[in-house]
Amino acid sequence: MRLLADSLRARITILVIGFCVLIAAIFTLAVHFAHSAYNDELRQQQGLQFTRNVAWMYPELGKLEHIRREQIETRFEQMLLLEPSSALYLIDNQGRVRVGYSKQRSIGGSSHVALAPIRQLLDNPGGKIVYGSDPDFPGMKCLFAATPIYDGKVQSGYLYMLMRPPETNPGQLLASSYANRTALLVAFGASILSALFVLVVMAQITRPLRRLASAADQVRAAGIEDIPDPASFPHQDRRDEIGHLSRAFRDMVQRLHEQVQRVRRMDATRRDWVASISHDLRTPLTSLTGHLETVILRGERLDKAERERFLQVALKNAQHLDRLSASLFDFARLDSDAMRLEKVPTHLGELIDDIAQRFAPAAETRGVHIDSSYPDVLPLAEVDAALIERAIANLMENALRYTPTGGTICLTAQPRDGGIALILTDTGAGIAAADIARVFERFFQGSQQREGRGHAGLGLAIVKRVAELHQGHVRVSNRTEGGACFTLWLPLNEAE
Template sequence: MKSMTLYQKLAWSLVLIFSLLCALVLNWSKQLEQSSVHHAQQNLHLQLAEHLVHDNPLIQQGVYDYKALENLFHTLMILGPAFEFYFVDPEGHLLTYSAKPGQVVRQQINLSPIQQLLDNPTATPIYGDDPRSNDGVKIFSTAPVYNQQQLQGYLYVIIGGQAYDTTLKNIKANDNLWLAAMWFVAALVALFIAMLLLFRFFTLPLKKLNKELNKIEAANYSLTKMSLDSSYTADDEIGNLSKGVNAMLARIDEQFQSLQQADKQRRELLTHLSHDLRTPLSSLHGFLEVINKPDSHLNVPEQRHYLNLAMDNCQQLKHLIEQIFELANLECGQVKIQSETFNLGELIYDCVAKLALTAQSAGISLRVIPEICDFTVTADIAKLERVLTNLIENAIRHTPSGGEIAVKVSQQSDQLYVAVSDTGVGIHEDELNAIFEPHYQARNSIKRGSTGLGLAICKQLLTLMDSEINVSSTLGKGSEFRFNLAMQAPA
């Protein structure tokens, strides 16, 4: 079964509450009206019974002839059909009355209301037993009847008797009263319709928002296919809800796009890894297979040559795996910085000395500018050495024989700028931002054992040290990689 909408729930709730309130108001107004009428009538006829007792000799001298008294009551009812007359003894038993035979169903009444009205006439309305009903009550007028100062009973006059009720009921059925009731009902219906329209107006933004969310859900929460309508921008609860849903969906879409990009990068990384690992493994397998052939008839120098090639491929494979793990740790945030204060010039000369033989064998000269490089910095010395080594090795790989590599240090305010420049092949302008991506290699790069991970590792390490690396290059003339370090203030 389909569940009700918010508007339907509010509408039905309004119907139930409205109906209950109408019933309560009508019942309360009816009771209030009846109480007011009874109060007025009882006050108006409060001394009726007393006047009848004092003005009628038959009652004033004591009642002995109940038949004559019955005829008197009958005569009085003809003159006042809205009244019913009863004479009761001091115990509440009905002695005589004005009703026809069979109309009186109660032969004794409770005297407590009579005594209450006699003691406190201002406490109206006070209701006494209706002899014509087993459980009904009516307003009344009463007076005690004495004979030689001895209580004979009470004259008990019902105000608004059965004849009165019948006549009043017929009057209420009059067309004018029905017309008034119809106008009252029409006013209530108009109010009800107005309330429904107000509920409709208040819940319409929620309905629109729900409709838009259903469309987003149908589009698999992709904002590229469907965008949320943010036309409702009122500064209220629904407006804030709409803005919050917009922000939440934008954030979900951003994370979804990020996950898609991460998945794409993961697939590309696996592709690059399989390719990078396959090359040295295939070479290593080939050289070992040549050496292991029983009919190869290789002499000792040839065997040593193939073993050296196999060792080179093992070393390249080891280096590649180490870089892969290093980059993975950096991207996962598992690498911590351990800062210390040291001399930057000494570190640069150590890195240059470590790679001097490699540069010399490639016909490339290495130098430090300025030669006296005496600067003190606070950083992670091991990671900074890794950055300088990667940048110098990268420059050696992309610089042809006869070229030059320079490590330059300059000071600007409280910052030191370290630059590694070369006179190599340079980088295309459209590739300057892409070279820091893992496994990316420029189109014109000279591959000398490159894995394509060195620059990516450099960028991650410098980011951890709150530094930024930039590159400038001229195609065919060389490149320069530059990063900043905070200079240690002199003691």
């Protein structure tokens, strides 16, 4: 029984069969009540005709003041030989029972009949079924028929006929009715056919579900690393809900597999990055510590030039550590969900001029020329000026690092595609083909960067994050004439 209850097919089948049985029972009861109502309506119409005929055949019934009680009761008894459950009464215009016959009598009977139902029936004899009071059983409503009786031309009362239900068990009455038996047989047959139909339909519905469940079990048994071929999942070509479920299951498994692989790649990248950061931190720290220890240990034995050289090297390493820690802090801040931009109307042309002037001394020291340009009319942009400045500065530092002596770095701003493109080009060696697709990845260091010293590979990742925060993007390509080209595109929200 537990296995049966655990089966979706069995539960739905039982539920639908139960529903069919309920509908069959309701149908049977409806037929029974409709049949009973029809019988009552027919009996009432027949009773009306019967009382009219009796009143016409026996006009002396209207002489209520001169009737012979025993004679009338005997005559009524003879009339009701074939209807032992019925009763006949003569009542006056006030509803008092003057004489009557009833085989079923109650000790607490009444001598009065309500006249309102009688008038309702006689006013609309072809209308709905009317039930009247029973003088032998006060408070009980019963099917009746009535007709006026006259003493000459004056109405003296009514001939009142009660048609009580037969003294038969309701179950026997239900079983003895042909209409009820037919309704029961039809309902039973419909239930059987419905059950068979439900079994067939549920088999068609649950069979593909069982196949999908089997595929899910295979995935669970194999693990996310060794999933079956998603193309082998059943019913993918169906256009109904089963097909939609199969395709959704396939896509879910594929996405889970891709996410697991991505997490593993990120974990491997993080481990490499931690190792690289450890190396990048250890190298300047070792140099800084070594030079400071030399200054302390040798003290007065160092001449002024040597002391200054050692201190300059220590200062350079300390400055590098400061830049490295600042990059780590900036990247963590930009990657936080709590990061909020402070946008202000900014002239990006003037911004790149400021950055070019700031890097001019360092470029001159390296023998590199920096050129900046922008059109005379450049709309203001709603941006976080500090972040955009940091992003351009990172691109400039990257370009200075790989542009040889005598090279040129060009920084331009120009409208493009409904926004503003900040373009930086250099005349360096460009980016290795193996690195160009991953150059903006966080924690990634290209082959050329690994040859250098003290660079954690966060500068370009920060540029990409700044672009994303502004709903923009950054692209990189190698120039045919040599060098790299970085394009930072920002959507244009013109200031009012």
